[in-house]
Amino acid sequence: MIGQLMNLKATELCLSLPGGAETLDTPAKSAVGNKRGFSETVDLMLNLQSNKERAIDLNNATASKQKTLLKDPVKPPAKAQVVGWPPVRNYRKNIMTNHKTSGADEASSEKAGNGGGGATGATLVKVSMDGAPYLRKVHLKMYKSYQDLSDALAKMFSSFTVGNYGAQGMIDFMNETKLMDLLNSSEYVPSYEDKDGDWMLVGDVPWEMFVESCKRLRIMKGSEAIGLGTSNSPF
């Protein structure tokens, strides 16, 4: 019973942070009235320490390898596939997989694009940020919560400190603190495209549900976020 109640609470329609309405009243870095800022919605904590972009390598994400330690060297080999054998580089394996499926279509080029794994069933979503000169890709299943995801996104977008080179209206990423201010203001709102193609605000649904339905992420300017649906929309 209590479990059920908890589930219901999790999917309850509300306009605040998942976790409680009280945060609206806190002198947050960004909140203006009820409008959610990027930082509020996903409790952004910009740690501008590491500049490493995490290469999303699906095979390496789990360090569990089969231990094929041979107790008896003359024993016939196990039939199960062994990690890293035969020693063909992932890069080459991926290319050949593309060949076999004979597709230059979106799916296979995406798989090849993530390079080091090519595991099927990967939930790789593109993340774009309005004004940024490029986009990133994340593997949602690597994160356990919205907090995890927000930390990773913060690192990704704040770590690229190259100035704009040509295009109009691009954010000057040279200044990290400037970026932090921008992201903390109510100017930016994370949204995502779900399975049905609708653009929704991030943070309304339980994490697992979000991972299943999210196809693409966009950190958009707040002004454009008006009219975005929430996932429990009656329509």
Next chain:
Amino acid sequence: MSEDDEDQSPATDLRSQPPCSPNKSRNCISSSQTFPDHVLENVLENVLQFLDSRCDRNAASLVCKLWWKVEGLTRSEVFIGNCYALSPARLTQRFKRVRSLLLKGKPRFADFNLMPADWGANFAPWVSTMAKAYPWLEKVDLKRMFVTDDDLALLAESFPGFKELILVCCEGFGTSGIAVVANKCRKLKVLDLIESDVTDDEVDWVSCFPEDVTCLESLAFDCVEAPINFKALEGLVGRSPLLRKLRLNRFVSLEEVHRLLLLGAPQLTSLGTGSFSRGDQSQQEPPDYAAAFRACKSVVCLSGFRELMPEYLPAILPVCANLTSLNFSYANISPDMFKPIIHNCHKLQIFWALDSICDEGLQAVAATCKELRELRIFPFDPREDTEGPVSELGLQAISEGCRKLESLLYFCQHMTNAALIAMSHNCPELTVFRLCIMGRLRPDHVTGKAMDEGFGAIVKNCKKLTRLAVSGLLTDQAFRYMGEYGKLIRTLSVAFAGDSDMALRHVLEGCPRLQKLEIRDSPFGDVALRSGMHRYYNMRFVWMSACRLTMGCCKDVARAMPNLVVEVIGSDDDDVNRDYVETLYMYRSLDGPRKDAPQFVTIL
């Protein structure tokens, strides 16, 4: 201890580096009596600047302190085989006027998912240190390093004279980083991205090259898995009069290659053909591709064919007679399609292909390519229990037809000792012999015996052998042969082989030149590890995974050898007190253990 060491870097761009010249006798100038030191220094500088080879320079630096100092001032090209062997600070302290850096990071077995991601080998500390110390840096060549877009941005901003960027098997960056380099390095001659994992940041990096005439001589982006702006590429090729090498990715169609060749074919010496398939199928009449290739009078190196449409393969026939290097290793070509092509390639020295060409194709190679130096046959279907299209028959044919063979990489399902013995006699020039019998522990499929005699013959008869990778069913006897005959072996790769510690002992005690040792899934334990302690300071690294090592022994080694960094790599739930060592990676270091080790690495 010199932090550089001799090495023959593996072939990149299908071209191998010249070997180190042997040490010449040196005239030792007495450093005190007749001339003041600064005059002597100047003389030395003027003389030493002519020394190119690493080996010679290392030797010269050992003569005396003065020579050490002056050599440090005049060395412009530095090779660092293991990025953790020393710190960036030490590099900049010792060598003051470096223009070119070649840096290698992760061990090779990391390519095969035997190591978790984020292990290290970050370029960041190197580029930030060099940014201050070497403003005149011109060339950076990285292999298996983790390079971020920020690193590339810093590089592009810090070195105004930057000319050559070569990234081999690297990762961590995307097309945005490439865009910055393209845009800011105005003197860029070489931008070679080779088998690297480049994320698609949806940036039109080709358009980022400056608008005026460029200095580009080599542009290789075949590994970039992202569409490019072809119009921009056309413009770039059109305004790059010095362009000699162009390797396109699979998003460039045959029609587009055709257009590019019409622009710049006569100058090109190396061409990566992209997808080699038609993008626009609707057109009835395809352009005359053969004519475009006919215009490639200087092309000697051909690669690409990423999504080959075999009916267009004959278009390359006009260039075949000139080819010294041909890479078909991404193309699933049958013997029938292959034979008419290879029949014309008399000058071929380097040939990479998939095993789809079968033994029959290899026989055709053997019949025609008498100048062959390097052969690599990759598996189209890299699984253990399939019917392999290539076997000992192909290898036998190659050994009989290509007597000048120096380097071999061969994946197959079945092999015999007889074929290896034959090759050992027929190809005395072999320096690199890497055979991968894909079925683990597979014996000679004709006699049923272990592959000991075959590999034994290779190490015994190929007297120039420096690199060996073994496979199949191997007992300790094979290793006894290696220890007895493999006196020049520098790199050894072992997987699922041997019976006992004795095997590894034979190698560690018998191979004085051993530099790089990588072993997986073999029954070697503590006794074997201890038997090599007299060697480890003279080696670049030792990798042992899924063997029989205990934590206690590794700790002993670490304690006994303070300049050796002993890394134990395991999964997150490994208890540090647990005795079994999943992966051992150890290497000498001048600056102690690294500070950037991730959680899953324990440094003993």
